[in-house]
Every structure is written in structure tokens, then in C-alpha cells.
């Protein structure tokens with residue numbers, strides 16, 4: 434072997450080693466750099482309330498950066514002087530999408546790093562939910578238990594509070610109902626209605642939510658939140674918001690306050706007070722990548738906007754819709770519209786799962802499991818998943834099934850990358 438050849442091999446090996454070390458460093462680097470002595474304001478927010486307050490908090494602190502909780506890395510915990518958390522709670526006492534991996538990270542970080550952390554927690558929630566501010570409280574407790582120093586008592590911000598601007602009528606806009614259609618008159622399921630509202634004054638993106646204020650004089654004024662089932666407003670010729678409203682019937686046979694008002698008392702022409710609640714974690718992040726849309730019942734609403742959005746744009750990526758309802762025939766909502774999208778290839782695959790049919794009952798998670806290898810290949814390196822509908826009835830089962838199919842590491846990576854979106858209630 435000549436000397437030149439030997440030197441070349443050594444150089445090549447040396448260079449490869451340097452590249453490998455550089456790659457390892459690159460992978461582990463914090464995505465947003467932090468210097469020693471800096472303060473970090475961090476938020477976990479589904480619809481922007483905690484995020485807005487975090488941004489406000491940042492402006493009041495010297496030498497502070499702001500970032501979402503899923504971008505907070507071990508290096509941030511090591512280097513920052515103070516960390517101020519703004520955390521909302523979703524689902525049934527859960528973290529918002531951009532906060533879901535944090536408690537796991539905290540468990541993996543060594544004690545000596547956590548003991549140096551000085552922190553505060555502001556928790557956002559709504560005391561009408563049984564697990565009020567649960568995620569913020571859990572983070573606060575975990576940090577204390579692991580030896581971090583709390584700079585102040587946990588602050589609980591309640592949306593169900595007279596001072597909260599969330600329900601302040603002056604922040605709502607009057608819009609007129611232009612359509613109310615009962616979609617499942619022959620079904621044994623509670624009524625599902627499509628409502629259309631003329632909303633020229635509003636702007637929204639597919640995936641956003643609409644808060645609706647019940648009429649005055651009912652002794653309460655807490656808005657109810659519905660998923661917007663329309664493409665983003667800037668793409669529509671006519672500024673119409675579509676909603677799917679399930680008529681809620683209480684244990685004593687009474688109609689739910691908001692759904693009863695919207696579907697039984699309102700008529701075409703009735704004016705109602707609404708406000709768009711941006712839902713960044715469920716907005717479309719990609720036009721080209723595959724979308725696996727999973728929903729059940731009125732959860733179809735949160736998926737329809739994304740499908741319509743792609744139908745209105747050209748050359749979009751494929752959609753696979755997995756939709757669950759009760760009875761075939763009577764619960765096949767909007768089938769004319771959905772079939773049109775299948776024919777025009779906006780929807781590439783469409784699977785329905787009916788839980789009340791003569792042959793075997795089927796749920797969306799079973800459809801996913803039966804097509805496990807297709808789920809894997811469809812999602813691939815770039816696909817996004819959207820899950821919309823009931824948390825306990827479907828969201829949890831779908832999460833377990835996706836974990837089974839993709840593995841918990843891959844599912845966590847999807848969460849970290851903001852590719853697993855959930856609108857669950």
C-alpha cells in the first residue's frame with residue numbers, strides 16, 4: 434500500500450469522524466439558542482390564549498426569549514436562569530398538542546439540572562371542566578417534586594370568570610344563520626345539524642374553532658366552542674362558516690343549552706354572537722404532504738375544512754379519510770359531497786366504520802389496525818395526522834392504536850414535529 438493511499442484513507446476516516454460528531458451535535462442542539470443567564474418564557478397553548486400571554490410576559494422581562502413547550506430542550510433547562518411557563522389544559526385535563534412530550538422529557542432530565550431551575554407557572558383553564566388547569570398544575574407539581582425552585586405560587590387563570598375577556602360579549606360579532614339542515618332525521622343517534630352562517634366580517638383558517646355566545650336572558654353567558662367545517666375564509670367566494678352541531682340531550686331529557694338553542698330555537702335569519710378562536714395546532718401546515726384524517730360523529734366538522742381547502746387548491750397531496758358513525762344509511766352525512774371529493778381524487782382513500790350495523794360493529798381504530806402497514810407507508814416521512822371528535826369515545830382509542838402501529842417513539846416524533854394534530858372534546 435503506497436504512503437499516499439494510506440494518508441488518503443487516514444484523512445477520509447478523520448473527516449468522517451468529524452462529520453459524525455458534527456451531526457450528533459446538530460441533532461442534539463437546541464432549536465432556539467439560549468445563552469447562559471437568559472430567561473425563557475415558554476407556552477403550551479392550543480388556541481393561542483397562553484401563547485399571547487407568554488408573548489406579553491416576554492416583553493416585560495429583560496433578556497428573554499419565548500418558545501413553545503415542544504421546543505424546550507435539555508440544553509434550555511441547563512442554561513436558562515429562569516423559566517416561566519404559560520400552560521393551558523385541553524381534552525380531559527390534558528396538555529395541548531405542543532406540550533404533550535414535556536412531562537416525559539422532565540422525567541429523563543437528571544436531578545442536578547432540575548435542581549438549578551427557577552420557574553413560575555401560569556395555568557389557563559376553565560373551572561367548568563372537572564380537571565381545572567390540570568396540565569399546568571401537573572407541571573408545577575412535577576418541577577417542585579424534582580427539586581426545582583418556584584419563584585411564585587402557581588397562578589390559575591379561569592376562562593369561566595367574569596373578568597375573563599373570553600366571554601365578553603363586546604368581543605363577539607353578530608352573524609346571521611343562512612341554513613339549518615337536519616342531517617340524520619331517520620337515525621337513532623341524537624340529531625346532527627349543519628348550520629351555515631354568513632360571516633363577511635370574520636376571517637379564519639381551516640382547523641379553527643368558533644365560539645358561540647348563547648342568547649341573553651338565559652342566566653348564563655359562557656360561549657360554546659364548535660369546529661369550523663369550512664376552508665380558510667380567504668379561499669371562499671362567499672364568506673360562509675359551516676358548522677356541524679350535535680343536539681345534546683341531558684340525563685333528564687332536556688336539550689343542551691347551546692345545541693338546543695342553535696338547532697331548535699334558531700331559524701334561518703336569526704342573528705347570533707360569534708368569535709373565531711384560532712386553533713394553530715389544527716391548522717393545515719402543508720398542501721403537498723399526505724393527510725390521514727380520522728374522525729367520528731360531529732368530529733367530521735374538524736376534517737371537512739381541510740378537505741375543502743385542498744379541493745380549492747390545485748395539485749395537493751393525498752387525503753385518506755377514516756370516518757366513524759353509528760348506522761349505515763342513516764348516518765352517512767354529507768355523502769354526496771364526500772363522494773364528489775372521492776371521484777375528483779381530492780380524497781384518495783375513504784373508509785367508513787359503523788358501530789351499529791347488522792354484521793360486525795366497526796370503529797375507526799379497527800380500520801386503522803386492519804390497514805396498519807398502509808398507515809405506516811401513507812404517513813411515511815412527511816404525512817400529517819388529524820384526529821377530531823370525542824376524546825373518551827374515540828381520541829384515546831385512536832391514540833393507543835396509532836402507538837401500536839407506528840411505535841411510541843415514532844408517534845412522539847410526530848408530536849414533536851407538529852404532525853399529529855388533535856381536536857378532541
Ligand SMILES: Cc1cc2nc3c(=O)[nH]c(=O)nc-3n(C[C@H](O)[C@H](O)[C@H](O)COP(=O)(O)O)c2cc1C
Nearest residue numbers: 478479480481482483521522526558559562565566
Ligand atoms: C375542547 C376543550 C377542552 C378543554 N378542556 C379543559 C380541561 O380539561 N380543563 C381546563 O381547566 N380547561 C379546559 N379547557 C379550557 C381551556 O384551557 C381554556 O379555554 C384556555 O384559556 C385555552 O387556552 P389556549 O388558547 O392557550 O389553549 C378546554 C377547552 C376546550 C375548547
